[in-house]
Amino acid sequence: MLVFKAAAEIRDYFKSKSVPLGLVPTMGALHSGHLSLVQRACNENERVVVSIYVNPTQFNQAADLSHYPSNFKRDKELLKPFGNQVIIYAPDDNEIYPEGTKSKNYDFGTLTTYMEGEFRPGHFNGVATVVETLLKTIRPSKAYFGEKDFQQLQAIKALNIQKNLGVVIVGCPIVREAQGLAMSSRNQNLTPDQRKQASVIYKTLQKLKNKDFDGNIKEMRAYFVKQVEQYNSFKVEYFLVASPKDLIPVDEINPDGIYRFFVAVFVGKTRLIDTLPFDRM
Numbered sequence: 642m643l644v645f646k647a648a649a650e651i652r653d654y655f656k657s658k659s660v661p662l663g664l665v666p667t668m669g670a671l672h673s674g675h676l677s678l679v680q681r682a683c684n685e686n687e688r689v690v691v692s693i694y695v696n697p698t699q700f701n702q703a704a705d706l707s708h709y710p711s712n713f714k715r716d717k718e719l720l721k722p723f724g725n726q727v728i729i730y731a732p733d734d735n736e737i738y739p740e741g742t743k744s745k746n747y748d749f750g751t752l753t754t755y756m757e758g759e760f761r762p763g764h765f766n767g768v769a770t771v772v773e774t775l776l777k778t779i780r781p782s783k784a785y786f787g788e789k790d791f792q793q794l795q796a797i798k799a800l801n802i803q804k805n806l807g808v809v810i811v812g813c814p815i816v817r818e819a820q821g822l823a824m825s826s827r828n829q830n831l832t833p834d835q836r837k838q839a840s841v842i843y844k845t846l847q848k849l850k851n852k853d854f855d856g857n858i859k860e861m862r863a864y865f866v867k868q869v870e871q872y873n874s875f876k877v878e879y880f881l882v883a884s885p886k887d888l889i890p891v892d893e894i895n896p897d898g899i900y901r902f903f904v905a906v907f908v909g910k911t912r913l914i915d916t917l918p919f920d921r922m
Contacts, residue, residue, distance in 0.1 A: 642717065642720060642721060642723075642724070642725065642727060642728070642729060643725070643728045643729070644717070644728075644729040644730075644731060645728065645729070645730050645731070646730075646731060646732060646733065646736065647732065647736055648730065648732070648736070648775075648778035648779055649778075651690060651728065651730060651778075651779060652778075652780070654728075655688075658688075660686075660687040660688050661685070661686040661687050661688075661782045661783075662686055662687070662688050662689070662690065662779070662780070662781045662782055663682035663683070663685060663686035663688070663689040663690070663781055663782065663783050663784070663785065664682070664689070664690050664691075664692065664775065664776070664779050664781035664783070664784040664785070664808075665678045665679050665682050665689060665690070665691045665692070665784070665785045666692045666694075666771075666772060666775050666784065666786070667691060667692060667693055667694075668693070668694065668695045668696060668709065668826065669693040669694075669695060669710075669711050669712070669713060669716050669826070670709070670710040670711060670712060670716070670826035670829060671693075671715070671716045671719045671720070671826075672824050672825075672826060672828070673816055673824055674787055674789070674815070674816035674823075674824035674825070675719075675787075676719060676720075677813060677816050678785040678786070678787060678813050679691055679720065679723060679727065679785075680723075681785060681811070681813055682783070682785050682811075683723055683726050683727070685783060685811075686781075686782065686783060687726070688726060688727075688728065689723070689726060689727050689728070690727075690728050690729075690730050690779050690781065691720060691727055691728070691729055691730070692729075692730040692731075692732070692775055692779070693713065693716055693729060693730070693731045694730075694731065694732050694737060694771065695709055695711060696737070696767055696768070696770075696771040697734070697742055697767075698738075698742060698743065698744040698763070698766070698767030698770060698771070699744075699763075699764050699765075699767030699768045699771070700764075700767070701761045701762055701763055701764055705912070708830060708910070709826070709827075710826055710827070710829045710830065713731065716729075717729065730779065737771060737774055744763065744766040744767045744769075744770040745766060745769070745770045745773075746766055747765065747766055747769045747796075747800065747803075749765065749769075749795075749796045749799045749800070749803075750799075750887075751887045751888055751889050752792065752795045752796050752799055752887070752888050753765040753792065753796050753888075754888075754889075755881065755883065755888060755889065755890050756792050756879065756881060756883070756888065756890075756903045756905070757792050757793070757905075757914070758792070759879075760878060760879060760905065765792075765793070765796050768793055768796065768797075769796060769797070769800050772784075772797055772800060773800060773804060773806070776801070776806045776808050777806065781808060782808070782809060783808065783809040783810075783811055784797075784808050784809070784810055784811065785811045785813055786810065786811070786812060786813065787812075787813050787814075787815060787816070788812050788813060788814055788815050788916070789815045789823045789824075789825065789914065789915065789916065790914070791812075791885070791901065791903070791916045792888060792903070794810070794812045795885075795888060797810055798810050815915075815916075817843065818836075818840070820837065820840035820843075821840045821842075821843035821844055821847075822836065822839045822840050822842065822843060822913075823842075823843065823913070823914075823915045825913060825914075827911050827912065827913060828911075828913075830910075830911045831908060831909075831911055832909075835874065835908050835909060835911070838872045838875070838908075839875075839906075839908050839913060841868060841869055841871075841872070841875075842869060842904060842906055842913065842915050843915060843917070845864070845865050845868040845869060846865070846902050846904070846915065846917045847917070848864075848868075849861050849864065849865065849902065849919075850917070850919060850920065852864070856893055856894030856895075856896070857893075857894075858882050858891065858892055858893065858894065859892075861880070861882070862880045865877065865880045865904065866880065869906055872908075874907075874908060874909040875906060875907070875908055876906065876907040877904065877905075877906050877907075878905040878906065878907060878912070879903070879904065879905050880902070880903075880904050881902075881903045881904075882894070882900050882901070882902060882903075882919060883900065883901060883903055884898065884899065884900060884901075885899060885900070885901050885918075886899075890903075894919075899918075899920075900918075900919040900920075901916050901917065901918050901919055902915075902916060902917045902918075902919050903916050904916070
């Protein structure tokens with residue numbers, strides 16, 4: 642399996658090859674969710690670049706960055722079954738930020754105003770900066786992102802349009818652990834008990850879809866907090882219901898509207914997010 646440290650090396654490698662190229666951007670600490678993205682990319686493209694880069698500018702707390710799991714050797718092993726179809730791009734900070742590690746400023750309107758945009762200032766500027774760089778330097782036909790980070794996905798779609806990058810942005814379904822916890826690299830930081838208990842997040846969201854609150858979001862929020870915070874180390878940072886189109890949180894449910902749940906929960910020091918379509922079908 643080829644590993645490149647510079648995007649120029651990838652471009653040189655493909656200079657004489659005209660093949661559909663897919664891109665799966667990651668921050669490493671790969672899990673089955675990432676591998677599902679890679680598999681789909683392999684199904685739809687002749688070759689696939691998997692980038693592995695922990696982007697410092699999308700962390701708004703130094704402690705969060707320092708605790709982010711990283712194991713490049715294990716990541717390579719997990720990608721081996723894909724064989725030569727996959728190429729790893731593992732840049733350093735100087736490759737991504739040749740003029741210094743600083744993010745650009747973007748305006749994605751309401752897509753990044755709430756949820757993560759509110760609670761992680763500067764986060765989406767960091768995400769968009771590295772994604773724009775990857776899309777411009779790798780020049781893929783398609784790029785693949787998981788829907789667990791639904792807000793991020795919407796921002797990247799907006800970035801693609803604003804910058805006229807011409808890449809097909811593919812959103813892929815959330816992959817969950819056996820008990821429902823959304824797969825995340827941060828799950829590695831949970832204790833076995835926390836990991837088991839954290840399934841309450843998904844299970845409670847499922848119950849909210851079916852319980853009759855007559856569209857009362859205040860009651861939904863209270864129910865979610867009560868269920869999740871029954872565990873001592875759990876703390877709900879936010880529970881919101883928003884339109885997937887503009888990501889503006891609502892206070893009331895319109896029976897004809899389309900919505901999603903968006904939540905962030907601290908499990909000890911580990912911050913987990915999840916999202917689920919809010920429908921009663």
